[in-house]
Amino acid sequence: MTIIHATTVRVLTExxxxxxxxxxxxxxxxxxxxxxxxxxxGAPLVELVFxxxxxxxxxxxxxxGTECR
Structure with a gap:
């Protein structure tokens, strides 16, 4: 059985x-x-939208045409 723990990553850039x-x-x-x-x-990236x-x-x-949000 695999146990997955929540992780938080914070990065600060001035x-x-x-x-x-x-x-x-x-x-x-x-x-x-x-x-x-x-x-x-799975496919090459064509666009990144924020x-x-x-x-x-x-x-x-x-x-x-695939998307990941």
Whole structure:
């Protein structure tokens, strides 16, 4: 039997600049800086979308149309 324990990972990065610009770069521009090899889809990554609102998702989309939220 495999026992799985919950894990929390927190990372803090300080960015010099306005908060609004930092969030814009993190959320709206995530596809420009995210490593396209870092996803859990079976197909190559074609798009990465960050929904910039409370309870929004980060959505990986594969070239074959698959999605992971």
């Amino acid at each position: 960015v010099a600049g306005p908060v609004a610009r930092a969030f814009q770069m993190f959320a709206a521009e995530i596809g420009t800086w995210w490593d396209e090899d870092r996803h859990i889809l 929904e910039p609102f409370v309870v929004g998702h980060i959505i990986d989309r594969g070239v074959d």
